[in-house]
Amino acid sequence: MTAMSDDGPSRRAVLAGAGAALLAGCTSTREREVMDSHDRVDPDVRVRAAVVAEVRRLAALYDATLAAHPAMRPVVEPFRAETAAHLSALGGRSPTSSPSPGATAASRAPVVPTSAAEAQALLARAERSAADALVGQLGNASPGLARLVASVAASEAVHAALLGVPR
Amino acid sequence: MSSAATEVGALQAVLAGEHAALYAYGVVGARLRGRRRAEATAAYADHRSRRDEVRALLVERGADPQPAAAGYRLPAPVRGAREAVGLAVGIEERLAAVWLDAVARLRGELRELAARALQDTAVRAAAWRGSGDAFPGLVDP
Numbered sequence: 001m002t003a004m005s006d007d008g009p010s011r012r013a014v015l016a017g018a019g020a021a022l023l024a025g026c027t028s029t030r031e032r033e034v035m036d037s038h039d040r041v042d043p044d045v046r047v048r049a050a051v052v053a054e055v056r057r058l059a060a061l062y063d064a065t066l067a068a069h070p071a072m073r074p075v076v077e078p079f080r081a082e083t084a085a086h087l088s089a090l091g092g093r094s095p096t097s098s099p100s101p102g103a104t105a106a107s108r109a110p111v112v113p114t115s116a117a118e119a120q121a122l123l124a125r126a127e128r129s130a131a132d133a134l135v136g137q138l139g140n141a142s143p144g145l146a147r148l149v150a151s152v153a154a155s156e157a158v159h160a161a162l163l164g165v166p167r
Numbered sequence: 168m169s170s171a172a173t174e175v176g177a178l179q180a181v182l183a184g185e186h187a188a189l190y191a192y193g194v195v196g197a198r199l200r201g202r203r204r205a206e207a208t209a210a211y212a213d214h215r216s217r218r219d220e221v222r223a224l225l226v227e228r229g230a231d232p233q234p235a236a237a238g239y240r241l242p243a244p245v246r247g248a249r250e251a252v253g254l255a256v257g258i259e260e261r262l263a264a265v266w267l268d269a270v271a272r273l274r275g276e277l278r279e280l281a282a283r284a285l286q287d288t289a290v291r292a293a294a295w296r297g298s299g300d301a302f303p304g305l306v307d308p
Contacts, residue, residue, distance in 0.1 A: 082301040089302070135282045143271040147305065150270040150282040154263070154303040157286035158293040 043140045051149050052092035054133050058156070059083050061110045061126050065119050068112040072119065079123070079159045086152045124163035131156040170274070175230045177272040178221055181281070184265035185218040186235035191258040194241065198251035207255065210291055217284055224277070252295055259292035260303075267304030 062080035066073055087093065113119045134153035138146050192214060196207040222232040245251050266288060269281040289303035 078299060082299055085301045131286060135279055138270070138278050138282055139275065146278065147267055147271045150285055151267060151302045151305040153282060154267075154286045154289040155299065155301055158289050158299045158303065161290045162293060162299060 042142075044142050044145045047137050047141045047145060047149070048090060050137050051134055051152070052087065052090050054130050055083060055086050055090060055152065056092060057110075058126055058130050059087060061112075061123060064110045064112050065123060068114075069116045069119055072116055075120070075163075076123065079127075079163065082155055082159070086155065089148060090152070120163055124160045127156045127160035127163065131160065171228065173272055174277060175225065175228055177269045177281075178225050178228075178277075179230070179233050181265055181269050181284070182218065182221045182225065182232055184262045185214055185221060186233075187239055188214045188258050188262055189218060190235065190239045191241070191254055194245050195251045195255045195258075198245055199248055203248065203252070206294070207251075210255070213287060213291070217287075220280075255295045256292055259288050259295065260300075263288045263292065263304035264306060265304075 059080070062076065062083060066076060066080065113122055131153045134149050134156065137149060141149055189211065192207055192211040196204055196211060199207050225232040241254065242257060243250065243253070245254050263285055266281050266285040270278055270285060273281055285304055289300060292303065293299055
């Protein structure tokens with residue numbers, strides 16, 4: 001079986017990323033225009049950002065779950081580790097590696113059920129809904145990014161299935 | 168290649184993969200008993216539905232769905248349950264790569280369909296294996 005697609009960030013995507021950073025200081029009146037030109041340059045930038053946000057939410061839920069239920073580690077750790085691998089393949093950092101102080105970050109901290117069984121069920125549901133959200137992002141992705149995002153979504157579907165089955 | 172030709176090529180590739188999976192599950196099921204056998208039967212039914220779905224998509228596009236091969240060479244002899252489970256894992260993992268290629272080549276609804284089929288094959292591979300996979304179908308993440 002031969003794969004014929006360009007995985008990883010293209011030169012174009014890298015340049016677009018640098019452009020986005022340089023343009024971050026633009027005034028709000030120009031923001032729409034900047035976003036538009038952004039889309040024309042490379043829609044992958046937006047897709048990647050949406051997917052990273054989705055996977056980061058999962059990573060944060062795993063961290064919060066392990067903090068609340070340390071005894072769940074043997075079951076949960078392999079899935080948490082794969083989620084971290086997804087983030088790094090997508091070019092995002094894990095939430096713990098980039099603490100963002102402030103009320104908004106605190107208010108978004110996930111709430112973990114007190115029962116371990118319910119906490120595990122919540123993880124399974126979160127994985128399933130992340131997999132669906134990622135499929136929803138595929139339409140605008142280049143072939144190379146679609147390949148990575150679909151693979152990550154499939155891994156999340158596997159996590160949901162394995163976490164959802166009582167063991 | 169036109170996008171219609173790309174579509175047909177991608178669909179024929181997954182059809183060939185589903186034909187091979189059906190053949191393999193016939194062998195797998197014959198070597199298993201009890202719960203494992205029931206799982207193989209369920210997997211066979213899932214692959215048959217996918218095969219029929221892909222065939223119908225090809226016919227809708229005016230293409231001639233390619234038939235199954237007269238025979239397939241198994242990667243290793245399957246004498247008992249252990250080898251049967253190994254074959255099931257192998258066929259699902261290879262099929263994941265085929266569906267992931269289709270994700271890259273297709274657009275719109277067909278791309279979504281390929282992504283869902285990839286999820287199904289990854290979930291079955293994990294069930295046979297008993298463990299997850301960080302990047303199903305991706306040879307070199």
